[in-house]
Amino acid sequence: MPIRYLLVIASLLSMSGAMANDYVIENVNLVPMTEEVVKKNHSVLVKSGKIAKICKQARQCLDGGAQRIDGSGKYLIPGLADMHAHTSHIPELAKKNPVQRGMFERIQSQQLRQYAMFGVTTIRDTGGGELNLEARKKIEQGKATGPRIYTSKGAMDGNPTLHNATLPFDDPKVAADYVRQSVAEGYDLIKIYSTLTKPVFDAIIDAAKESNTPVIGHVPMQIDMEYVLQKGLRSIEHLSGFGMFCAGYDAGLKPVMDDVYQGLNYCTPEKVKSVAEMTAKYPVWVDPTLIVQDNVKTEWDRHTRYNKEEASFTPPMLQVFQEWLFEIFHPRPRAGLKASKPVRKAIVKALNDAGVPLLVGTDTMATGYNVHQELALLVEAGLTPYQALVAATSEPARYFDKEGEFGTIVEGANADIVLLDKNPLSDIENAKAIRGVMMQGQWWPKAKIDAELAAIQAEYKADFEMVKAMQAASH
8 A cells, every 4th residue: 555545544544533523413403693683493503513404303414424312302502601710820930840830721621611511611711821722622632521712812901910810011012012022922802901001002902913913901090991992992891991990080999809890889770881982982891700709708707608519610729719819818808899889780781782792701610600600690780591691602703703603503603502301591501401512523422521520520630639638738
């Protein structure tokens, strides 16, 4: 046999781990997320990881080589998205230490696998870093399990920074060069933070526009919110900026951790309506991340409040990190964050009513699990279950200019889909009733999902013992 044929066969065999199977999901109630509708008893043919055909009758989707999945009485939705994820931050000192690097790679693998088991097939990692580029490549090659990854390189802040997980920039040229370098290295977005000055912010936005790269993040506290929107911020994270709008720039709030979200407590119904209407004038998405503020604990909560189920889905080494996050806020600002919950809900409802597109994001550690908490909080804020799901499916695709590729169940789209036992449009809690997940052309039935979650839990148990040993050795 000629050597060139042997090389072709070897190449095909090496790709076999990433090759997708064909499936037909029969007689399922389709929730396509193109409109608020349930299409009863449809069938969906998946070929090579794509939705090849959607049929009103099962026989129209029959394909001799496709594996048949019974969808009778079940509901099919697009895969969910977490548009404010953090799975890969690795300190510089750990990058060259094989043991420490391996620890961060292990945590990231756990988080990405867990995302998928909760029906999350797309994430936007706003903390970013090289581990994301490596993980994305492995997932695309079929060598790892996880969602589609969009990522930044690292958060850009002013000097001094809001906290030490961000990078300081006070020179516009240096900031612009960092943006160009990030794009050249393959990153998808630029994340900004709260202490940026106007000249540096302008340089970041202008450099990103050269490659049509979205800039997302905090509205810098020293810059007028409407100016930031006029310049083209693609998405606002954590409702940052809304508090400064309510408080006014003469309220004495400073770009420091204790003040950063306290402006929300100056909001009135009139101010909320006004800022929502102003925001609606610009092509910007808002990612409220209600769950991250909802999870903030007061000094009292710290000793009395514990979500055992959520903790069971949080890597033990990241629970240690959560303690650090607790400490960066002092007791008074933590209490202020808790007090602003009704305001945050009112802003989300006002933005939705004004037509501002929303995104589901978490900024938390129990990956996948927290996405369902965020969906519930959006409904608690006054959105319908359909509107909440839009923020986790079709809007993320529109945000990335990927309509028709994911986020909706339409012919030609990637087959990133979730099979549910119950109708999520009647109760958002039903989005957790997962019977199966499809991603990268592979089908994960419930038994396989349960086994994978059990494997992750076993890893957490081993990691917990390691963390205890590390803590004991440090005392």
